[in-house]
Amino acid sequence: MSAVAGLLAIREQVLAGPSPAATEAQHAKGKLTARERIGLLLDEGSFNEVEPLRRHRATGFGLEAKKPYTDGVITGWGTVHGRTVFVYAHDFRIFGGALGEAHAQKIHKIMDMAIAAGAPLVSLNDGAGARIQEGVTALAGYGGIFRRNTRASGVIPQISVMLGPCAGGAAYAPALTDFVFMVRETSQMFITGPDVVKAVTGERISQNGLGGADVHAEVSGVAHFACDDERTCLDEVRFLLSMLPQNNRETPPVETTEDPADRRCEALLDLVPADGNRPYDMREVIEELADEGQFMEIHERWATNVICALTRMDGQVVGIVANQPQSLAGVLDIHASEKAARFVQLCDAFNIPLVTLLDVPGFLPGVDQEHGGIIRHGAKLLYAYCNATVPRISLVLRKAYGGAYIVMDSRSVGADLAFAWPTNEIAVMGAEGAANVVFRREIAAADDPEAKRVEMVRQYKDTLMHPYYAAERGLVDDVIDPAATREVLIRSLRMLRTKHADLPARKHGNPPQ
Numbered sequence: 001m002s003a004v005a006g007l008l009a010i011r012e013q014v015l016a017g018p019s020p021a022a023t024e025a026q027h028a029k030g031k032l033t034a035r036e037r038i039g040l041l042l043d044e045g046s047f048n049e050v051e052p053l054r055r056h057r058a059t060g061f062g063l064e065a066k067k068p069y070t071d072g073v074i075t076g077w078g079t080v081h082g083r084t085v086f087v088y089a090h091d092f093r094i095f096g097g098a099l100g101e102a103h104a105q106k107i108h109k110i111m112d113m114a115i116a117a118g119a120p121l122v123s124l125n126d127g128a129g130a131r132i133q134e135g136v137t138a139l140a141g142y143g144g145i146f147r148r149n150t151r152a153s154g155v156i157p158q159i160s161v162m163l164g165p166c167a168g169g170a171a172y173a174p175a176l177t178d179f180v181f182m183v184r185e186t187s188q189m190f191i192t193g194p195d196v197v198k199a200v201t202g203e204r205i206s207q208n209g210l211g212g213a214d215v216h217a218e219v220s221g222v223a224h225f226a227c228d229d230e231r232t233c234l235d236e237v238r239f240l241l242s243m244l245p246q247n248n249r250e251t252p253p254v255e256t257t258e259d260p261a262d263r264r265c266e267a268l269l270d271l272v273p274a275d276g277n278r279p280y281d282m283r284e285v286i287e288e289l290a291d292e293g294q295f296m297e298i299h300e301r302w303a304t305n306v307i308c309a310l311t312r313m314d315g316q317v318v319g320i321v322a323n324q325p326q327s328l329a330g331v332l333d334i335h336a337s338e339k340a341a342r343f344v345q346l347c348d349a350f351n352i353p354l355v356t357l358l359d360v361p362g363f364l365p366g367v368d369q370e371h372g373g374i375i376r377h378g379a380k381l382l383y384a385y386c387n388a389t390v391p392r393i394s395l396v397l398r399k400a401y402g403g404a405y406i407v408m409d410s411r412s413v414g415a416d417l418a419f420a421w422p423t424n425e426i427a428v429m430g431a432e433g434a435a436n437v438v439f440r441r442e443i444a445a446a447d448d449p450e451a452k453r454v455e456m457v458r459q460y461k462d463t464l465m466h467p468y469y470a471a472e473r474g475l476v477d478d479v480i481d482p483a484a485t486r487e488v489l490i491r492s493l494r495m496l497r498t499k500h501a502d503l504p505a506r507k508h509g510n511p512p513q
Contacts, residue, residue: 042078097127104141126164391496
């Protein structure tokens with residue numbers, strides 16, 4: 001056999017995997033193989049594998065007799081929509097995808113390559129954690145991954161796709177990345193599994209009940225996206241990548257659109273009720289403003305009182321932060337503040353302009369919120385906005401009360417442009433609450449306290465809460481026709497495209513925790 005023929009035979013063995021039985025077992029669980037997943041993620045025929053012939057060098061516990069090629073992880077680069085993307089994928093068919101020394105070194109190398117090349121990194125996770133037979137060496141491998149995740153943070157987009165189990169310390173790698181995708185029924189994440197939970201606390205719970213996709217998408221907020229199957233999941237990853245830049249030195253890709261920049265949004269007049277107490281779906285507002293009505297919501301099912309979404313206006317990628325009146329009347333609470341703060345930081349890191357849509361009655365009151373640290377959690381959102389140097393535009397649709405108004409990118413914290421609809425009410429608090437505080441003595445002393453209260457509420461509204469009060473004082477740049485909102489935003493974003501702002505020289509800030 002010639003040398004080339006020998007090489008081809010080895011490559012065939014590498015591509016085939018450990019055995020047909022192992023592949024069948026993977027498919028029987030409703031899961032694709034690592035190479036099938038890479039094939040769905042990347043453009044057809046674009047994958048370039050790195051170290052496919054790597055083998056471990058561990059001994060003991062029978063490892064010396066089992067040295068499969070790739071050592072249970074496939075690494076390399078390819079393209080998504082024609083742009084370079086680096087990827088590593090655990091191969092559950094080999095050692096259950098468990099991480100050993102050689103396995104970790106392959107991941108370290110591809111992470112270093114992604115950082116050096118300035119291109120996104122996608123991890124397809126389907127592993128059983130550290131390889132127990134290799135002991136502390138395997139744990140050190142995780143440390144190297146965590147260090148690189150941190151070094152790459154805010155430099156290149158990092159996306160974790162959970163396609164199987166992820167337990168113990170291994171769960172911290174996805175938590176350090178920008179986005180986490182999970183697939184229902186087949187992927188789980190937890191620090192301590194159901195058996196340990198039962199042994200320590202006596203609680204009985206399944207793997208999915210403890211750390212499944214829906215739990216992390218709705219309850220913990222660990223997962224940004226939960227999908228029904230792997231193909232849908234990987235399609236969503238491709239779509240997300242199409243809206244992100246390659247690195248922090250570039251801007252997101254621009255797409256041509258046939259949606260006119262000056263398209264009037266007459267539907268907005270009916271979508272948003274003038275009565276500030278009536279709910280509506282803010283997603284419909286975003287849909288009206290976006291090119292072709294398309295947007296990608298981040299953390300759709302967690303902290304639903306605030307919406308974070310990526311969309312395009314005039315072909316340019318824009319990050320949207322918006323209160324959702326359909327959920328808790330759109331108030332800010334602990335989870336909503338954390339969700340929005342991290343999204344603002346993400347957009348700022350990757351040069352994505354921010355548009356903030358306000359309809360916020362304030363922060364959620366309550367003992368649980370105060371004891372849970374709403375002060376420091378709310379300050380995270382304030383810090384994120386104050387620290388952001390990307391173009392920032394805020395728009396008050398209806399009400400914007402108290403500290404929540406300030407925190408949601410008001411002019412005073414650095415918004416480049418602030419607009420409002422004619423229905424806006426910007427104030428310290430709602431008129432009724434304010435009147436009860438300011439005029440409490442007059443109301444108490446009146447012959448008809450209720451009539452006096454109504455009169456004082458009207459007086460407060462007429463004096464401090466009319467739609468042009470903030471504009472008259474320069475806190476709002478203009479009060480605009482709701483139907484012209486898309487045109488106004490696009491014109492403003494065009495002007496701000498060349499914005500440049502420097503932060504003070506420092507090693508890094510110390511954000512609220």
